[in-house]
Amino acid sequence: MSIGVILSLAQATMGYARGAPDSFADLADQVSPAVVNITTATMVAAPTGPNLPNFPEGSPFEDFFRDLLPPGQGDGNGDQRRNRRSQALGSGFVISEDGYIVTNNHVIDGADEIEIEFFSGETLDAELVGTDPKTDIALLKVTSDEPLAFVQFGDSEAARVGDWVMAMGNPLGQGFSVSAGIVSARGRALSGTYDDYIQTDAAINRGNSGGPLFNMDGQVIGVNTAILSPNGGSIGIGFAMSSRVVTTVVEQLKEFGETRRGWLGVRIQDVTDDVAEAMGLASAAGALVTDVPEGPAAEAGIQAGDLIVKFDGREVENVRELVRQVGNTSVGKSVRVVVLRDGKTMTLNVTLARREEAENQPIPTSAPAGQPMExxxxxxxxxxxxxxxxxxxxxxxxxxxxxxxxxxxxxxxxxxxxxxxxxxxxxxxxxxxxxxxxxxxxxxxxxxxxxxxxxxxxxxxxxxxxxxxxx
CATH class of the missing domain: 2.30.42.10 (PDZ domain)
Structure with missing residues (x-):
């Protein structure tokens, strides 16, 4: 009897689950024309080194010693091998009919030539528009006589853990390949300041970098960027930079050829439970200002010890969230910053500067060490x-x-x-x-x-x- 109860409960629970798609074929047909393979070529200078010993032509020792030396070293007659071309493979996707293409920065970094292969087999040379190493995003441009098929960005914020997603790209150089899975987690951070990754168990391998992660409406909600793997292959833990981050970067690269992020001009830290208790706070939230060098925040009156609780109308949960909010805000915009100071809230207006320029400026320092009356x-x-x-x-x-x-x-x-x-x-x-x-x-x-x-x-x-x- 107890077994019957368990089975009926299981069946009732399953009734709330959304079934898997019958097929991803229609979705794959819809988006394939806009997904591309990317091949890059880079000239690598031949290394210098000792020539081979002189042996009679055809001697087995000639081949033996040549195999031991790295490519580019001498052939025994004083000749040097030519500089060689290094090739790399990746993925990307077209976002406009006039030929703008999104991929990862690490796919094209240092490339002398970039070739785009479309699903139809057509190839076109691409020019680099701009890159953003902080989010590992690059924007390319090709020129075509005909309008190109393209895909649109979707709202990564609307994606829920458990939603179906489909990845497409050029894994291990195998050409156009589709894999499917679910959103495993959201808001993942790897190592970057602006990280906002979607984690997925859709198979992502080397060569998938720069390819799109689609929702079931055929919209790009992420750019496949990295995997967590002990062996270099997919084990079901892949990461795609969210479209929330990518769209802002792409817009700036398209307009300026570079990023132009907002800069508040403060040093900040997260509020821990013990810091919250020491400050008499009800909860450990916000971004605590530790230093205010010369810049926008100092001019607006923000002080060390202020707790930033709201930025431009949005609540500030932690340091990471504030950094992203500021970075996504236009340079020169005047924003309202709400701070908690001495138990009271204050609203200050701050005109943001440009982070890229501020990063090249030295920040005043303060101090260590000691002497008298201990x-x-x-x-x-x-x-x-x-x-x-x-x-x-x-x-x-x-x-x-x-x-x-x-x-x-x-x-x-x-x-x-x-x-x-x-x-x-x-x-x-x-x-x-x-x-x-x-x-x-x-x-x-x-x-x-x-x-x-x-x-x-x-x-x-x-x-x-x-x-x-x-x-």
């Missing part, structure tokens, strides 16, 4: 900053705070990563210049019923917030 607090041996220390450490006259001389290895401060040479510039989001200042901040936190104190710690110009227990 005192131990919270497992830290501290001393005030002095002119001698500033000179010794090469710091500007504006740098102030408490220099960490030593950290007890059994102290929580050591577990949190504090080390000798760090400089504590703030405690409880207030400046500290003496150990007495720090002890006052500890007393204030205890009076407020808090169990931890938020410190702003500067190490070699890299500030970060650390929460230490004061129980």
């Amino acid at each position: 005192k131990e607090v919270l497992g830290l041996t501290l001393s005030p900053m002095t002119d001698d220390l500033r000179e010794q450490l090469g710091l500007s006259g504006s740098v102030d705070g408490l220099v960490v001389r030593n950290v007890a290895e059994d102290a929580q401060a050591y577990e949190k990563g504090l080390r000798a040479g760090d400089v504590i510039t703030e405690a409880g989001q207030q400046k500290v210049a003496s150990v007495d200042d720090l002890e006052d901040r500890i007393d204030d936190a205890k009076d407020a019923g808090r169990n931890s104190l938020l410190l702003l710690v500067n190490r070699s110009g890299d500030p970060r917030f650390v929460a230490l227990s004061i129980d």
